[in-house]
Amino acid sequence: MPVLKDLLSGVRNYFGVIIIVAAFIVSAILVYMNTSNAGEEVYVVQQGDTLERIASMYQTTVRKICEANYPDVQERDKPDVGMKIRLPHDAKNRIVTVRVAHWSLEPGARDGLNYMAKEYRKLHPNIRIVQEAIPESTYGQWFTTQMVGGTPADLMRDGMVAYNLLISYYVRYFTPLTEYVMNPNPYNRINEFSNTSLRDTMKDGLRSCYIPELQEYMAIGLTLHITRMFYNKTLLRQATGSTEPPKDFAQFMAVCEKIKQYKYFDTKTKGLITGHSNAIASLAAARNGYAAKGDTVRAADAAAKIEEHTRAIDATVQKLNNLVPIANSKYHMNMVEGNLFNVVTSKARNEIDYDHDCIVNVVEQYAGMKSGAITMDYAPYRAKFEIVSNYCRQSVPGFSGLNRDDAAMYFVQQRSVFMPTGTWDAGMLERQAADNGFEVGVMDFPYPSKDSPELFKHFEGPAYEDPTSSFRFACASPENAPERRTAAIDFLLFMAAKDNNIKLNDMIGWNPNIVGGVPAVGILKGFSPHVDGVVPGMNFQIGGESIIKWQQMYALFWVGQISYDKLRDEFTPFYLSRGYQDYLTVSKNWRRSLAMDEKLSSILRVKSFVTTDASKKAEYLEKYRYALLRPLNREMTVAYEQRLMRSASQDVKMPPAYQYSAEALRRIQGK
Structure with a gap:
């Protein structure tokens, strides 16, 4: 009894301490139960996984994994891709972070990748995907810096660097993906592509991802891009009375002339004019009321005020700038060059395509010019420059000094009606159109027709289009980080699977690269490639001083500072005297x-x-x-x-x- 009495006395004296200790112990137990595996967590086997790798990833042993999965998994087994393996109770989830780098700053691109990362983590809770969106203007320098510094992202969007430099990076830093491209994608196992190689599930067969110099597939492309002419349907109707886009070059020029007569109304001006218009309507009602009552004085006063508001509207409109038909920049001119300007030069192949490969290369262009087989007075060449001159006259003033974003701003602010661009901008423009109260459409490039006989006689067909994979990612994870490399490649395969690829491109507003994907809807209906078309018959890209001279003269012609005859007279002798030496310098x-x-x-x-x-x-x-x-x-x-x-x-x-x-x-x- 004395012992029990002493015990109770001790409990009373230290009751508070005992409660605190008990609470701490209970909390510790709860934390442990919440943070530890309960024996029911599973791991989905990825391509290349072994039991040893899984055990290392979760800081456990192969024996414990086998015990947790007995009798389905034995120590010598090679787990099948997609198999679900129960993890031991004491397994510790090691988080693997995979970085994905790209330059697509369009809102949909980042949202789409974030969605893919979220869905992927549902299958692989130990994999964390982090994307790094780098501005396009600096991506090339950033890419090179990361490569040289040994800190590249695990998945790098390839591009924005010289091709020969990219090849050297491929050799030194990137993992060949041929093994994955030539085998079925494990994430297609529940659809019709379960036994089809990844390459054959893509529309272009991943041709652009194959590097001949290395005899390897080094990347996987997730979308296809082609170029078309976008137009503002709302402005087109206001300026011309119709939403139907022009069908040929003659109609296009006529529509542009009408558009130039239409005023550009910004938000502030619209507000001012609306205010004056509302005041006029109120005053007109008041004037009519006064007149009905015989109050001529007040009626005259209302009429005078109406006149003041009318003059204010006229003065405001007079100060407005006219619309500019085409939102253009140097960036956009590069797209129009091949898709519109050069289509009338295709007949030059008959004269100077000496190796019969249906392409006029820089050597054939120089040889043809040097020998006199063809000159700058060749009729199809002159036709091209007539198209260029007319097109540039309808463009934003000073467009040769503008960049991509400047032209896009002109279009989004409804200061221009047309803008040439590709599927990479389709989703962004559709969203901006909805936010700014106008409807956007897509039209084919306005090619010459019989209404332009001098141009049409040189026209053999639209520009040939053979779109290849874009939004390509290559794996740059180092060899000493096998977990990251395996996870990065697996995430890339996840995005390339049929359903995921369709979902990703739908969120971005792009065309899926998957064979048999859902039909294009909405604005993307306008993007179907010209599989029957022509290739250019003019090529002055010989390099060295010659290409610099050509770019300088061509830019001056764009803005109307020189005529075609002056361009011809200054460029031709320089090109013929320097071309061969420039070729040797570039190819030495x-x-x-x-x-x-x-x-x-x-x-x-x-x-x-x-x-x-x-x-x-x-x-x-x-x-x-x-x-x-x-x-x-x-x-x-x-x-x-x-x-x-x-x-x-x-x-x-x-x-x-x-x-x-x-x-x-x-x-x-x-x-």
Whole structure:
């Protein structure tokens, strides 16, 4: 009894302390139960996973994983992709952070990627996706800095750097994705593509993601982009009385002339005019009331005030600027160049496409000009510059000094009716149109028709379009971070799966890259490529001083500071005297790629010896032959080009590139 009495006394004396300790213990138990795995958490197996890797990721052992999944999982088993594995009670979730970098600052792009990251984490709770959106103007410098500094994002959108530099980065920093591209996407296992290689599920077969120099697929593209002409339906109706866009170049020019007569009303001006109009309506009602009552004095006073408001409206309108038909910039001119201006130059292929590849390259252009086979007075060339001149006269003044955002601002503020751009801007423009109270439409480029006979006789068809994958991501995770690399590639495959790719592009406002995706709706209906078309027949991109001279003269022609004849007279002699030397300067280092070819061929040969897989062996040997023959083909190509240019310089008469027999012409004309 004394012992019990002492115990009760101690409890009374230390009751408060006991309560605090008990509360602490209970809290600790609750925290432990909430933060520890309850034995029911599962992990979804990704491509390349092993039991050892999963155990390392969750800081447990293979034996414990097998015990938690007995008898379904044994220590020597290789887990299937998509299999769900129960994690042991003591497994600790190690968070893996994957960084995704790109330059698409459009609101939909970031929202779409965030949605994909959220959905992906539902399947892989230990993977955290963080995106880094870098402005387009600085992405190239940022990309290079990250590569050189050894701090690239795990998934880098490739581009904005010189191609030869990108190749060197691919070799040193990026993981080849051929293995994943040539096999079925595990995230397509529940649809019709379960047994189809990832490459064959994409509309373009991921052609742009294949790097011939490396014989590898280095990226995966998630969308397709093509270019069209956007227009403001609301402004078009107000300025012309119709929402129907022009069908050809003659109509386009006529519509532009009408648009230039229409005033631009900003928000402030609209408010002023609305205020005056409301005042006029009120005064008119009052005047009529006074007149009905015979109060001529007040009626006259109301009429005078109406006149004042009317004059105020007229004065305000007189101060307004007129609409500018086309929102343009140097950035947008690059798109119109190939899609509209150059379509009338295609016939030049018949004269100077000496290697019969249906493309006029820089060597053929120079050889044709140097030999006199073609000149700047060639009728299709003059037709092109007539189109350029007329188009530029309808553009924003000083457009050659504006950037992409400046032109987009003109269009969004309803100061212009037309703007050429692509699917990458479609979603943004549709949202801005809704916010600013106008409707946006998409039209094809206004090509010459019979209404422009001098242009139409050189027109053979629309610009040929063969869109390839865009929004491409490559994996730059370092080798010493295998968990990040595996997770990054798996997230890329997740976004490339059918349903996810459709959802991602729908949120952004782009066209899905997946075969058999949902039909385009809304504004995207206007984006179907011209699979039958023509390619340009003019190419002055020879490099060196010649290309600088061409860009300077062409920009002056854009803004009307020089005529076509002056451009021809100044550029032609400079080009003919400098072109060959510029070609040699630009191409003198082409043999430096031999070292890369030799390295690649050696690697492929060793792989073919080592592998025991017959299909892999055949693949490696085929790539080895290509890598071995490529330097020889390049030698032959350069030798041919140099001989062609030297022959042109030696007054050798160059026959037309194509010559048709009478029978061939008869059959062609018959079709």
